Amino acid sequence: MILYDISSVIAPDMPVYKNRDEKRPRFVTSKNFSSSPVYEGRLDFDLHSGTHIDLPLHLFPEGDNSDSWNCTHSFTRSYLLDFSRIKGDRITAGELEDKTRDLKMDWHQSFDRTGFTILLKTVNSKLDKFNFSFVFLDHSGANFLARQNVTGVGIDALGIERDQPGHPTHKALLKSGIWILEGLRLDGVPEGEYILALLPLKISGVEALPARAVLLSPDSMPPIYR
Amino acid sequence: MILYDISSVIAPDMPVYKNRDEKRPRFVTSKNFSSSPVYEGRLDFDLHSGTHIDLPLHLFPEGDNSDSWNCTHSFTRSYLLDFSRIKGDRITAGELEDKTRDLKMDWHQSFDRTGFTILLKTVNSKLDKFNFSFVFLDHSGANFLARQNVTGVGIDALGIERDQPGHPTHKALLKSGIWILEGLRLDGVPEGEYILALLPLKISGVEALPARAVLLSPDSMPPIYR
Numbered sequence: 541m542i543l544y545d546i547s548s549v550i551a552p553d554m555p556v557y558k559n560r561d562e563k564r565p566r567f568v569t570s571k572n573f574s575s576s577p578v579y580e581g582r583l584d585f586d587l588h589s590g591t592h593i594d595l596p597l598h599l600f601p602e603g604d605n606s607d608s609w610n611c612t613h614s615f616t617r618s619y620l621l622d623f624s625r626i627k628g629d630r631i632t633a634g635e636l637e638d639k640t641r642d643l644k645m646d647w648h649q650s651f652d653r654t655g656f657t658i659l660l661k662t663v664n665s666k667l668d669k670f671n672f673s674f675v676f677l678d679h680s681g682a683n684f685l686a687r688q689n690v691t692g693v694g695i696d697a698l699g700i701e702r703d704q705p706g707h708p709t710h711k712a713l714l715k716s717g718i719w720i721l722e723g724l725r726l727d728g729v730p731e732g733e734y735i736l737a738l739l740p741l742k743i744s745g746v747e748a749l750p751a752r753a754v755l756l757s758p759d760s761m762p763p764i765y766r
Numbered sequence: 767m768i769l770y771d772i773s774s775v776i777a778p779d780m781p782v783y784k785n786r787d788e789k790r791p792r793f794v795t796s797k798n799f800s801s802s803p804v805y806e807g808r809l810d811f812d813l814h815s816g817t818h819i820d821l822p823l824h825l826f827p828e829g830d831n832s833d834s835w836n837c838t839h840s841f842t843r844s845y846l847l848d849f850s851r852i853k854g855d856r857i858t859a860g861e862l863e864d865k866t867r868d869l870k871m872d873w874h875q876s877f878d879r880t881g882f883t884i885l886l887k888t889v890n891s892k893l894d895k896f897n898f899s900f901v902f903l904d905h906s907g908a909n910f911l912a913r914q915n916v917t918g919v920g921i922d923a924l925g926i927e928r929d930q931p932g933h934p935t936h937k938a939l940l941k942s943g944i945w946i947l948e949g950l951r952l953d954g955v956p957e958g959e960y961i962l963a964l965l966p967l968k969i970s971g972v973e974a975l976p977a978r979a980v981l982l983s984p985d986s987m988p989p990i991y992r
Contacts, residue, residue: 545837551970562796567972570788570812573827577933579973580824584810586796590968598806601799611771611980614963707803737840739965739978742816744777746793747805752965752978754837 542757544734546659548590548723550750555670556589557698565589587748588698593740594720597747599710606746611739613719616691617656618736618755619645620729623675624663631660631677633684643731647688655691657721657736659755665696665727676701679708686716694721694736694753724753733758768983770960772885774816774949776809776976781896783814783924791815813974814924819966820946823973825936832972837965839945842917843882844962844981845871846955849901850889857886857903859910869957873914881917883947883962891922891953902927905934912942920947920962920979950979959984 548554556563565585572579588594596603621639623631640647662675674697677685682701685693693700693713700720701709713720721738735756740749774780782789791811798805814820822829847865849857866873888901900923903911908927911919919926919939926946927935939946947964961982966975 543837543840545968547968549968549970566810578824579827580812580814581972581974582810582812583969583972584792584808586806586808588806598804601805611769611978614769614980737963737965739963739980741967741976742771742773742775742978743809744775746807746809748807750967752837752840752968754840754965756841 542755544729544755545752546591546724546726546729546755547752548725550583550585550590554590555668555698556586557670558672559670562586563589585750587743587746587750588722589750591721591723591725591751591753593738593749593751594700594710594714594722595747595749596714599707599714603714606740606743606749609719609740609749613691614738616736616738617758618659618734619643619656620659620661620726620731620734620755622661622731624661624665626662626675629673629675631662631675631681633678633680636681636684655689657692657694658685658690659694659721659724659726659736660696661726661729661731662696665725670698674699674702677709679704679712682709682712686712686718690718692719692721692738694724696724696726698723721751721753729755768981770955770981771978772817772950772952772955772981773978774951776811776816780816781894781924782812783896784898785896789815811976813969813972813976814948815976817947817949817951817977817979819964819975819977820926820936820940820948821973821975822940825933825940829940832966832969832975835945835966835975839917840964842962842964843984844885844960845869845882846885846887846952846957846960846981848887848957850887850891852888852901855899855901857888857901857907859904859906862907862910881915883918883920884911884916885920885947885950885952885962886922887952887955887957888922891951896924900925900928903935905930905938908935908938912938912944916944918945918947920950922950922952924949947977947979955981
């Protein structure tokens with residue numbers, strides 16, 4: 541069985557957005573063996589650390605929070621599209637059109653109630669530190685995806701967009717009911733079709749959910765998900 | 767497709783072990799819409815909050831930490847055994863023997879490299895607050911399970927044992943390479959066979975991993991996992 545763990549490691553020295561100190565995780569050991577029979581710790585971390593899902597509340601004051609997520613979204617057909625070789629620093633509508641024409645993807649095929657997800661692989665997955673020029677999804681690309689039969693979009697960057705005034709990429713996706721998955725690690729994962737198993741922590745009332753994400757071979761789920 | 771989310775909710779008022787204040791989660795809003803175009807927060811929580819996996823480092827100074835976990839453990843055949851009607855406050859070897867005789871379970875069937883997991887359902891799942899008399903796995907029950915072809919044991923309590931000097935239940939399981947899953951919510955889930963999908967956060971170097979756990983119908987995985 542094919543299984544790719546596409547999640548970022550959460551550790552003291554993990555990359556954080558724009559290397560901001562206030563974004564770093566803090567690990568505290570509460571009990572250790574010098575004074576206790578058990579070892580226990582706490583983690584204080586930004587909800588947008590590592591691999592995580594952005595919910596509408598991240599951008600919209602009246603947007604849904606994490607209580608709107610449920611695990612029927614957790615197992616979806618998924619296409620990984622490889623944009624490692626694009627020339628610019630952003631994935632545009634034109635590049636998505638070219639790619640899906642090359643792959644003969646049918647955007648309108650029915651995937652029942654779970655829909656399907658798009659994962660964007662770029663050169664970001666080659667780098668282990670934060671890159672201020674990371675490749676992102678241009679607003680035109682987001683508008684293109686929002687018109688397709690897509691329920692989620694993921695990318696191998698800590699942001700799905702960078703320095704676009706007003707966050708049009710986030711807004712185009714979230715307004716269309718498409719969830720956003722950031723902080724993926726896709727190096728070594730070939731372009732193609734998978735099952736995305738995406739299980740976030742069950743945190744109530746927040747705007748982002750840290751998650752573990754793995755890709756399984758496309759025959760891994762029962763027929764209703766194919 | 768059958769899907770049961772068997773994870774605890776992480777929220778400010780969630781139950782914590784023995785209601786200890788130092789175990790409670792702390793939510794902090796880092797940015798909100800009064801001064802920022804985005805809403806963002808942090809979570810400071812005990813790694814043994816809600817649904818989580820105990821690794822050997824929790825009990826043994828030289829024990830493996832979370833870096834020993836990998837996602838090949840994440841999809842396993844699983845039996846949910848219902849002990850909601852036992853008379854005492856602990857699940858003993860005798861009760862496990864009776865139950866598995868009733869169910870005609872074959873402990874020695876081969877489940878390939880992933881093994882299988884046992885989930886213990888008790889009256890704990892009926893209660894939404896911490897119960898100082900919660901039902902737990904007696905050390906005799908742990909020794910019984912450690913002799914079977916089991917790779918993981920889960921329970922619907924924040925501890926797999928309670929007030930047993932020296933933590934013999936934890937130690938019997940962890941010494942046998944069996945991981946422990948605590949903080950499950952099993953109310954409404956019938957006794958029987960499932961696929962356990964268990965995806966913890968990818969936190970490096972720690973003694974426990976917060977996780978999301980769901981049960982799927984047993985025909986949900988490819989033949990290698992059956």
